Amino acid sequence: MKKRIAALTVALSLSMFGAAAVCAQAPATAQAPPAAASATAAAPQAAAPAAAAATQSAAPAAGVAVKAATAPVKGGAAPAKITPNRGITIGMFALIIAVTMGVVVWAAKKTQTASDFYTAGGGITGFQNGWAIAGDYMSAASFLGMSGLISLYGIDGFMYAVGPMFSFIAILLVIAEPCRNAGKYTLGDILSFRSSPKVVRGVAALSTVTVSIFYLIAQMVGAGKLMQMLLNIPYRVSVVGVGALMVAYVVFGGMKATTWVQIIKASLLMGATTVLCLLVAIKAGFNPVGFFTDVVSNSAIQEHVRMNVLKDVIAKPGVDYGQRFLEPGLFLKNPLDQISLGLAWALGAAGLPHILMRFFTVPSAKDARKSIIVALFLNSSFFFMISVIGFGAALYLTPQAISAVDKGGNMATLLLAQHMGGGAGSLGGDIFLAFICAVAFATILAVVSGLVLAASAAIAHDVYVNIIKDGKADQQLQVKVARITSLFVGTSAIVMGLMAEKENVVALVALAFAVAASGNFPVIMFSLFWRKFNTAGIVSGLVVGTISALALVMVSPVMTYPKKIAADAKKVVETLEKKQAGGAVLAEKEVQALEKSRTEYVKNKDGKSMVGLDAPIFPLKNPGIVSVPLGFLAAFFGCLLFRERRAEEMFDEIDVRQNTGIGIAKAADH
């Protein structure tokens, strides 16, 4: 069996390498990115979603590249493009695949029981787990998207880093240790402790699968687009490739492989970020005041803020456009939306099943505590360094050059790496750029694996073992079912990723977070801390929280509204036609823009959003401010409607367990 696993993994990694090599030989020009020569009037509208994606995201690479076609080019110059050296880059990809596959072979040998598969047998140390949790947060979206946002919009981008960083506080103080003490493998284990197990496990599994799948699809689409943009690997090939690797990690290596892949990737990412940040710091002479003085007095940044962001064609007197870059409000416009997003971060991350699952991999509550503190340290330094990289990219590359490559700024980190390594075409630049690309690739792989594992655990452990088999399944069967489920979840994710190529995945990320904050978080809290809480409360809290979050996102501005696209296109058409009527001759670019906007108008003028709306009903992109209170209220009143004696009587047990860890060994055995 062991040999078979090893052979399979090796075969798989070889075939991946083969696929990558084939792509390498494909002419780089074959997949020339569509020249999105839209008029400048349409540009801001298109750029916004891409940036918003990067920001909302917990982790996902969703933001990256969602709208990342090459930007409109000014003055007829050749389209700006980032071209990593394919040979070096693919070599580094192969190295990462080889190393992680080695980890999988090693982990597969040690994965014998259900506990091994779901929680690495509780054998991860607090320090290692801290790196793995930090890795879950360091996504391609934060690595590429956040620095890009800072390089284009200044301090508003930096403000986004606070949410993910702060989300550890709720986890540290009220979630990690109690869950470690009271739980076993999944969210369902904690919730079903003193309620009707089957009903609660069913609902909890449904919620876990929903959150994980939303997140997963966003990641898969992001991965496909990123690989397409960086290496011209066709979208389908990258989605299938990333998916195949992810399935191999989880099916063979379970939690042990997933954790170690995450640790390896987090170390690579921290290393790359530190080097890049240090290079910026050296260039700035380790002088923050001097650095920011350079930023605000940089004429390119001043012009970018005035023309591209604020659209003041004529400079307004008394406005310091450079200083404006360090002031809020260039990107974030709606304060209520910010508070809503802040709430989703503060509570949602604590309700994400794939994060929750990591607390079960350490032997004790003390280790769970340590892992969160390590993760908090790592992530704070990571996000701080990302802000330095973002401002550094703005200063040393100019926002104009960054947005010329990608409208959302997602390529800022990569461009800076190339620049700092010695510039495009130089060996140092090529190697550094290739390394950063490979790190971005590893990032996606690691994050999707954790998601597949969380979704599979909910189906295999909660639904199959505990609902269908009444908890009576031997270890061998449990592991087998878990592996089959992972294969099934992974394959579905690949298929959905392929189907969602043209979809607006930004909404999915907002959804995953909103559901975790409004559905999962309230019921976890009440289960752990409120004596009267019971089955009815769990079910109503999960159902109302999830549905209200889903419904609000469906009618929010995050969705695509064809009528709005049509209206914008019409505006472009009218402007250009007026110009034409006035006797002016349109430039080639403008003629193309006119054609494109006309087709866009015709295509979208009678369209409706996914739920049949012309315009959003709910004004905020993030539903948290409404759906979180709804989730809490539903859990509260649902519980009061039905009294459950058994749940109340068993509160003493969960209370003692979660506070002291008594009985934890028992929880880990059975």
Add this chain to the structure above:
Amino acid sequence: MSEKQQWEAIANHSKFIELKRRKRNFLFSWWIISTIYYLLLPVISGYFPEAFRVKVIGPINFGYLFILSQFVMAIGVAIYYAHVANKTFDRLTKQLLEALQ
């Protein structure tokens, strides 16, 4: 004693009641305080942006320093919690376990 009664006995143990009370007071008050401080960021930047524009050192303004202070606050709370948990909560838990034997 049935299993239920055993749990009940521990839950009513004076050491356990003390541990639980101190933990809850500490955890919830720090959680609420830090969350309020955290939510001040979107509130000030959204509704009182002038406050963030005040320059403090060269071009570095209050807004930038306030964002940095969030990082300091989170790390500070984490370190303080680790300190209290290692010193007080773990000790009380150990005492309870010893008393139960």
